[in-house]
Amino acid sequence: MSVSPPPSHSEPQAAPALTLTDLSWSVGGATIVDRVTMHVATGEFIAVIGPNGAGKTSLFNLVSGLTRPTGGRILLGGTDVTTERPYQRTRRGLGRTFQTSSVFADLSVEENVDLAAQARAGGSHRFWRRAAAAGGLGTTEVLELVRLDHRRAATAGGLSHGDKRKLELALLLARGPELILLDEPMAGVSAGEVGELTAVIHAVQRERHCTVLMVEHHMEVLLDMADRLAVMHHGELLAFAAPETAMADPDVQAAYLGESL
Structure with missing residues (x-):
């Protein structure tokens, strides 16, 4: 007599803390954010890097609701918030600091x-x-x-x-x-305070189990803290991977040859 294996009861996968699908924003025929797709797991620390004009702050403006996208979708914890206002996203657990x-x-x-x-x-x-x-x-x-x-x-x-x-x-x-966007928190901070502020941000993310996306130009800070790098270039997401993988990507190296990240 054959016996059928017991049915699988695997736990359902939790929705990502943040999901961006083909997110775009154009103004006057110029594309500022170009079809960015990104899935950020709960508790991840994502560093968003790129030179001035790459679209980093514009991306944050779209996620936080300050700017209405011209294409694509934004989900917070699996809920579509693409058309919601900033205060509604705040109620859903989104927090942001500015430059x-x-x-x-x-x-x-x-x-x-x-x-x-x-x-x-x-x-x-x-x-x-x-x-x-x-x-x-x-x-x-x-x-x-x-x-x-x-x-x-x-x-x-x-x-x-x-x-x-x-x-x-x-x-x-x-x-x-539950999700924090930090837009250049080290801007204007003295060199002697960078280490202390870095430790505080790391403690917040670790102890509160927050998901963090941070735009920052201090690469030495980001490489120690980030689970993944989101590399922006001319509004596009050029790479989204572990720091060592992203920095070794030929496209990233070619795009940023001679440019400061």
Whole structure:
């Protein structure tokens, strides 16, 4: 008597944290982002590299909803958000920093984070409890994670540029993001602060299990942190692979011969 093997009950695969399919953006006949397709797994650290004009920030603008694509689709955790507004994507767990620091300069570090937590909770006076329930962290936990607990009473406008970048991360963390876009976080940061800020970003990604996409020109930082490099060139995704594989790609080497990444 033959016996049939038991049916397979393999676990379903989780949807990628971010899926871009043929994502494009054109303005006045010029193509700025050209059919970018990318699947980013939950918890991955992706470094987006390329010279000025390669389309890196434009790609972030499309993912965060600041710009409406002229073609393609954007999925966050399997949900199509292509036509959603930025605040709707934020509610789905998307957080972003920009090249220019954006904090409430006249408020203390602690007050800045408290406001971010309150925004996460919808403005309720009971924001502390609701923010934690929604996946955010308390102010003390956030400030400890970004190594600013000792500056909690300091006025945000008086912080060094590196500490302002840490505070921006704290504001994101208070909202409980699952996917974070960091647009040149080291821009304007002194050489002495780069190592500390790098360690903070790495700790955030590791301890909060966030998915991170980061645009940065400090290649020595990226090669140590990134799971994969997304190499942009003239709006196209030239390579999307492990750092050593991407940097050894003949097309990448040919495209960037003589150009600084």
